[in-house]
Amino acid sequence: MSTDQAIDSEYIEKHREELDHPLLQLFQRFGHGHRRWFVVGVLASIGSRFFSLVPPVLLGVAIDALFNEEAGFTLPYVPQAWLPTTEMGQFWFVVGGMAVAMIGQAGLIFVRSSTLNLFSHRVKHEARTATYQQMQRLDMDFFNEVQTGELISILSNDVNRLEQFLDSMMGELIQLIVLMLGTAAFLVALNPQLAAVTMVVAPLSAVFTYWYMQLAEERYADIRESVGDLNSRLENNLGGIQVIKSSNTEEYEDQRVEDHSYRYFKLDWLALRLSFVYRPGLRVLTSLSFIATFIVGGIWIIQGPPGPFSGELTAGTLVTFLLLTQRLVNPLAQMGNIVERYEDAKASTKRILGLMSLPVRIKDEPDAVDLERVEGHVEYDDVTFSYDGDETVLNDVDTDVEPGETVGLVGPTGAGKTTIVKLLLRLYDVNEGSVRVDGHDVRDVTLSSLRGSMGYVGQDNFLFDGTIAENVKYGQFDASREEVIRACKRAEAHEFIENLPEGYDTDIGERGVKLSGGQRQRVAVARTILQHPAIMIFDEATSAVDTETEMLIQRSIDELAADRTTFIIAHRLSTVRDADTILVIDDGEIVERGTHEDLLAGDGLYANLWRVQAGEIEDLPEEFVEQASERVAQQALDAAEDD
Numbered sequence: 001m002s003t004d005q006a007i008d009s010e011y012i013e014k015h016r017e018e019l020d021h022p023l024l025q026l027f028q029r030f031g032h033g034h035r036r037w038f039v040v041g042v043l044a045s046i047g048s049r050f051f052s053l054v055p056p057v058l059l060g061v062a063i064d065a066l067f068n069e070e071a072g073f074t075l076p077y078v079p080q081a082w083l084p085t086t087e088m089g090q091f092w093f094v095v096g097g098m099a100v101a102m103i104g105q106a107g108l109i110f111v112r113s114s115t116l117n118l119f120s121h122r123v124k125h126e127a128r129t130a131t132y133q134q135m136q137r138l139d140m141d142f143f144n145e146v147q148t149g150e151l152i153s154i155l156s157n158d159v160n161r162l163e164q165f166l167d168s169m170m171g172e173l174i175q176l177i178v179l180m181l182g183t184a185a186f187l188v189a190l191n192p193q194l195a196a197v198t199m200v201v202a203p204l205s206a207v208f209t210y211w212y213m214q215l216a217e218e219r220y221a222d223i224r225e226s227v228g229d230l231n232s233r234l235e236n237n238l239g240g241i242q243v244i245k246s247s248n249t250e251e252y253e254d255q256r257v258e259d260h261s262y263r264y265f266k267l268d269w270l271a272l273r274l275s276f277v278y279r280p281g282l283r284v285l286t287s288l289s290f291i292a293t294f295i296v297g298g299i300w301i302i303q304g305p306p307g308p309f310s311g312e313l314t315a316g317t318l319v320t321f322l323l324l325t326q327r328l329v330n331p332l333a334q335m336g337n338i339v340e341r342y343e344d345a346k347a348s349t350k351r352i353l354g355l356m357s358l359p360v361r362i363k364d365e366p367d368a369v370d371l372e373r374v375e376g377h378v379e380y381d382d383v384t385f386s387y388d389g390d391e392t393v394l395n396d397v398d399t400d401v402e403p404g405e406t407v408g409l410v411g412p413t414g415a416g417k418t419t420i421v422k423l424l425l426r427l428y429d430v431n432e433g434s435v436r437v438d439g440h441d442v443r444d445v446t447l448s449s450l451r452g453s454m455g456y457v458g459q460d461n462f463l464f465d466g467t468i469a470e471n472v473k474y475g476q477f478d479a480s481r482e483e484v485i486r487a488c489k490r491a492e493a494h495e496f497i498e499n500l501p502e503g504y505d506t507d508i509g510e511r512g513v514k515l516s517g518g519q520r521q522r523v524a525v526a527r528t529i530l531q532h533p534a535i536m537i538f539d540e541a542t543s544a545v546d547t548e549t550e551m552l553i554q555r556s557i558d559e560l561a562a563d564r565t566t567f568i569i570a571h572r573l574s575t576v577r578d579a580d581t582i583l584v585i586d587d588g589e590i591v592e593r594g595t596h597e598d599l600l601a602g603d604g605l606y607a608n609l610w611r612v613q614a615g616e617i618e619d620l621p622e623e624f625v626e627q628a629s630e631r632v633a634q635q636a637l638d639a640a641e642d643d
């Protein structure tokens with residue numbers, strides 16, 4: 001599949017469907033280093049099953065040779081010279097043989113369980129961590145497309161499904177295969193003709209199982225997808241609980257969750273119904289095998305060999321046959337369960353591997369160099385960009401920012417201001433042109449050195465569950481308490497932190513919910529200060545706070561901007577008034593540039609925006625008002641389309 005194609009839901013789905021032999025790929029990828037445990041487990045399985053077959057065979061021989069005295073004392077695959085010749089010797093040989101087989105079986109079951117479980121737990125652990133690591137590196141396109149709930153569903157539900165299969169079912173599957181092959185070998189050695197009768201149902205069972213697997217595969221893929229959808233819905237609703245309450249939409253959301261849950265129930269039920277046919281069907285087939293063996297064997301003993309059969313059949317051999325056949329019935333009926341879990345695990349593995357093998361486009365080039373001692377010279381050279389390959393979001397953006405310069409980015413909403421800085425952070429790659437830092441194209445330097453040289457403070461900054469100090473230190477884990485305090489003082493955050501019950505050690509709750517928006521913002525600024533970035537980016541950093549807090553944050557921004565390259569995106573033009581250069585962006589293009597005074601004198605878009613904010617609405621030209629209302633109408637349309 002082409003790696004230039006946009007990573008949208010369709011691409012991800014197709015990519016997933018094209019995966020061949022997912023479980024085999026999974027083992028090759030994650031099981032390789034632990035193969036020895038797998039091999040020991042399989043050998044122990046074979047051994048334990050072999051031992052389990054010994055008692056019925058010995059019992060049959062004892063009935064014929066010792067109790068009925070109908071046949072000689074012989075054992076399949078054992079040289080006659082090794083067997084005792086006296087009756088009591090043979091009796092104790094049978095007793096001893098059964099005891100050894102039973103103890104041996106117990107020991108090997110222990111070895112089998114420990115090794116196969118060790119193998120499966122290691123595979124599961126590696127699959128989970130590797131999936132997370134890959135997920136973290138995927139391009140932003142992917143996160144725009146896939147919902148968080150869906151990703152959590154892969155990391156937890158799908159990995160757990162895999163665990164269920166690996167833990168129990170894989171061991172049982174191996175045992176079942178060993179049991180069937182071992183039993184078949186014994187039966188053929190005892191009486192090949194009767195063995196043919198017993199095993200005539202094997203091909204029928206295989207066809208029946210194949211039919212089931214074909215139908216089940218699709219159903220399990222749908223089930224796993226519906227679990228992902230349900231999780232996304234739940235995650236969305238929990239995240240938006242405040243909006244749901246304040247919009248009074250509980251009933252609407254009840255219904256949406258119920259719909260998703262019902263879809264999951266229906267798909268699950270469809271798959272179950274199929275297994276309700278398969279499981280008893282398999283049991284009927286294996287019971288038929290038992291009955292056929294009993295009828296043919298019974299007639300053979302009472303009236304001599306029926307129809308095409310020839311030779312002798314003793315009661316002991318028939319008992320062994322029936323015991324071994326009976327032993328196959330339960331495990332074979334269990335096959336239904338195994339196949340079900342297998343299909344389920346296959347669907348989960350496809351989702352895990354589908355994600356693992358998605359291409360990562362934003363990554364270090366093989367010859368990427370580290371950006372060192374960054375001065376902060378930033379150039380946009382005729383940059384054109386679109387998110388999904390369709391609509392151009394930035395068109396011919398061209399600017400040169402000297403080290404230490406402060407640049408304000410202003411313009412109507414949706415004009416492309418944030419996109420400009422996203423390209424600098426290389427969250428996306430340009431379609432045309434280039435973005436350079438200190439003369440290096442951002443695509444030619446390592447991502448860690450590029451992003452490490454920049455500090456980003458957005459409108460709503462994510463804080464992690466933990467203390468204030470931990471949050472400020474995030475990314476600079478070795479910083480001392482003094483450094484943390486110094487950064488907080490510069491971010492105008494020290495005073496409010498000191499007033500909290502436990503100061504810097506106050507727990508701020510999930511996403512920092514125990515702090516106000518302005519407080520969270522100042523903690524985020526402190527975190528960025530501690531990183532000593534050469535380039536700072538403030539993206540609407542003061543838009544969500546009151547005027548007093550804005551003034552405080554503004555003071556810290558001004559101080560930080562004094563000795564480094566700084567980009568400030570702002571709707572409130574007073575925030576960028578003192579910037580060295582202001583770039584006015586409209587519809588993806590730089591339409592004006594200059595200082596505040598230059599732009600006012602130019603009497604263009606900036607001057608009109610300034611008048612709006614100064615409340616001089618009557619002085620606005622008619623053309624500007626018309627464009628503004630068109631933009632607002634377009635936004636409403638876009639929002640409606642998104643819904």
Ligand SMILES: Nc1ncnc2c1ncn2[C@@H]1O[C@H](COP(=O)(O)OP(=O)(O)OP(=O)(O)O)[C@@H](O)[C@H]1O
Nearest residue numbers: 144387388393411412413414415416417418419420
């Ligand atoms: N991840 C995305 N995928 C697709 N389109 C996007 C994405 N992010 C933004 N856009 C679109 O790109 C355009 C520019 O968005 P951008 O966020 O850069 O504007 P902005 O000037 O920063 O707006 P605002 O002032 O409202 O923050 C908008 O039309 C927006 O809908």
